Amino acid sequence: MSDQRILVTYLTQAKDLQKKAEGIAVGMTVGSWTDLPAAKQAELQPYLGEAAGVTPLETLPNGDTRGLVTVSYPTRNFTVDIPSLLTGVFGKLSMDGKIKLVDIQLPDSFAAGFPGPKYGIAGVRRLTGTHGRPLAMSIFKSCLGMPFDDLKTQFRAQALGGLDLVKDDEIFFADDKAPFYERIKAFRHISAEVAEETGKQVLYAANLTGPVTELVERAKRAVEAGAQCLLVNVLPFGFDILHRLAADPDITVPLMAHPALAGAFYPSPDYGIATPLLLGRLMRLAGADLVLFPSPYGNVALDKTEALQLANNLTAANATLKPSFPVPSAGIHPGLVPQLFADFGVDQVVNAGGGIHGHPGGATEGAKAFVAAIDAVVAGRSLQEAAEQSPALAAALAKWGK
């Protein structure tokens, strides 16, 4: 591994991109170079970054060039964790004018030190007994302040629609009315009852909260309490806790990464971290089995090229990392399922909140509409055709259109 390099790509602007790349390569590794005595240079050479490529994109009014620069870093400069990577390739550099971190490509030997998804797409399909079609997930309409009984009713209603997954609202931290472990036990019981009735097992993703130093222990206790999946606000807590949860053999449930706070990083063209890296590569590396991200549809739409690249980073073949389930979210209604299928394929989770709870017939009908739409698309039938057999889908299409 010692001679392996990590390739890091930045979007930036400068009079001379090549010089900029060389400045980053030195400044982010050994700090200075030309003024070092030869003996010192020989000693530090193995730690020296190198300019590995420049792609000019446009000439700016001020004469500067805007473009991509790639710098290669020796893997020996890093410990095998995301804080080390982010600090080492973008820490102080992030504050050095207009520069956006676009990609980090790790050699397999280095990536192998990361846990990656514990279950991955195949594992989550096994747990949900869902094959050959996208999964369907629902988000609680609202959790905060809701009486426990209301949440139980909401959970049952969603589960009865034949969904594969139901997740907590990510802002559900103050849960004194429906405490974490009690919620897990109660919903596990309800999902068993529903499975009796419908034959379909639904996984409940409980929002893992608490001090970052206690999350591993709380996750283990959650598993003992019957948890089937855990939702993690990865960015507010930091990538490394996802890494540690994924690496712990006692946490025997899939981990679902919520993108909360991601908008503080990715939307600017000049600053931050691009989504395919932030919510794609890094989430998979750290061990998310499922990753939510803004869909390229709806009113909080993500750029479509970025969304597809993000999904590709989650699913592309990798020597040591299992693939993660892409979960394009926000603005999803049954009429969008053909578009989702065309864009993200069979290995995705169709995830909706308002598109389920806002169904004229309620959450159960809303869930049924999604299941019907997914079955239709996989079978190559049109939604209109399927709506003839599914009043739930017909009602959804009538409300939201195609």
Next chain:
Amino acid sequence: MSDQRILVTYLTQAKDLQKKAEGIAVGMTVGSWTDLPAAKQAELQPYLGEAAGVTPLETLPNGDTRGLVTVSYPTRNFTVDIPSLLTGVFGKLSMDGKIKLVDIQLPDSFAAGFPGPKYGIAGVRRLTGTHGRPLAMSIFKSCLGMPFDDLKTQFRAQALGGLDLVKDDEIFFADDKAPFYERIKAFRHISAEVAEETGKQVLYAANLTGPVTELVERAKRAVEAGAQCLLVNVLPFGFDILHRLAADPDITVPLMAHPALAGAFYPSPDYGIATPLLLGRLMRLAGADLVLFPSPYGNVALDKTEALQLANNLTAANATLKPSFPVPSAGIHPGLVPQLFADFGVDQVVNAGGGIHGHPGGATEGAKAFVAAIDAVVAGRSLQEAAEQSPALAAALAKWGK
């Protein structure tokens, strides 16, 4: 506390800012409101956010208004930690178009649940025996790949100049040539020797790295090994680990927060988190005794108004939180000390890397030049005047000017 409110201010744009504020207030708390039955409304009312104010700044070409909106959230919606706050007030909202998180104001009763700085400005002054003047700190020129003996030599040279603090390079994660605990022991020994010689005690800030789940334990072991201060890359690891380190009574050393990765959050006018909140309020709340941030000088300059607001958030009187030491960094040389003093006052740490190691006479002379400049400014003397008694300062002024 149950009736206390948290005031959150955003910079955003909309056709109608008041409507936007109301949408955020509902969307980030109970999710929906007008369509709820009266009984449900009564039940959720205590959790409902409220629009608390709007400040239009400009009308945009498209007719929208750009401005500040303030939303008040009940403290009961949150657990007492920064991941809960950031997820609850900005999690999904960060992905909802052009919006920047500008400020979070906590009622004292809620802020009291956070540790805040363990030592604060008075405590760090006590530990360094430094009163009535800004402190002086130096950063290792380079750590990565350096032989242990070179680092010892570098440390001694900096310490001999009469500095109050010397810190690791923040990218120093892969430290096999000079392991964390061994480094702490060795530098503690050297600083004792230097204190014998100069009568001045220097604190060494060691870069705390490792799995986030082990940082508390590693910090305790570091203290046992003789650590005097710990450097933490707060943003790459997440705010909550700083909170837990600060709250642990066994970690009896000041915590120094490095701003690595901050540039991924603050520079965009439309997105992210403003520095006075990110590196000011939140760092203090979580427990940083010293906070580095980009100075308003030099080539990676922070906007001056923001830098001053940031420093004010670190030092302003607070019912329960000790003040944190502002450490305006980057581009600092002795000629800037009068400007630093005018801008940030006596309670700051003057921090330099190149401005010390780049001194024609070496690091010791570089450190002496800063100490002389600080003493002069506090005594109301000009640098030129002081340079007559300090060849080190004279040489620094000759190289870097005033």
